[in-house]
Amino acid sequence: MRDVSRAGRPLGAYAGLITTYNSLFALFLIAMRLSGRRLPASVATQDVLLIGAATQQLSRLVTRDKITTVVRAPFTVVEREADEPGELEEVAVGHGWRRAVGELLTCPYCITAWIASLLACGLATAPRETRLVTGIFASVAVSDFLNHLYRASIGLADRLQADTSAAPVVTPIGHQAGHQDGPEARGAQAPGLRAA
Template sequence: MMSFSILEFIVVGLAVFRLTHLFVYDTIMEPIRRHFIAEKKEVNERGETVWIYVSKGTGVRKFVGELMSCHWCFSVWMAAGLMAGIFLMPLVFMTVSYVLAFAAMGALIEELVMTFFVN
């Protein structure tokens, strides 16, 4: 049975957050997302531009597209994959988790600074 300290739990949680954001929202992963989902720009009733995500294809392609269009859904699979990796190769996947957690903290701090201290 594997157990986590509070620190490891937080690190893995931040890593899942960062991985999910990377695949679902970040521009660098757009070429991969493009195979599974179509991104359509629409204007809502308040005149704001919003993005609508529609999964492509059928079968596995459609399934992955539906996952990638929902950060709540995709994060479950990111967590499961990360946990499987930690179970199989703990040193490698915990190292990757720390890197992703540091990146997540940097992104969250940047958002806080931009929200409360700029403008």
């Protein structure tokens, strides 16, 4: 297919990626049928949660992690350090297939279908091994979430301390300098009362 782009988008390469994804998944289903192995009738809720958490973590690992930039390097260029620790902001470069693959490898939302499908295929063919892998990355996802909570709590505590330090000290009116409060002051201020 000839590459036809709109606003710089490689639509032909996008179509190629869609075709590749669907073809690979269809080949997997055909191979399962020819081998005589049956697909699971349903997916347990526990497996859905494991695959979901692992997919989220793997998508960040593939598209953002500093270490995996070696995989993305032929298709992307680094723009800056990301706000999250250990992550990079990258953009796709080039044209056609190179650009389309680069966009896939820099978009954590775009690549989730590929990762989730791979894990689901693993669950159908090697459930024990797949549950081990998904359990590992799901645990990493939980750890990252707790680290985010910890960082947020530290930041909140620092802001509260700074606000408390910057708050003006309010002195009650009755305790202002030069203001008397007590029986003598009330007696001196009451009309008709004179000192003997």
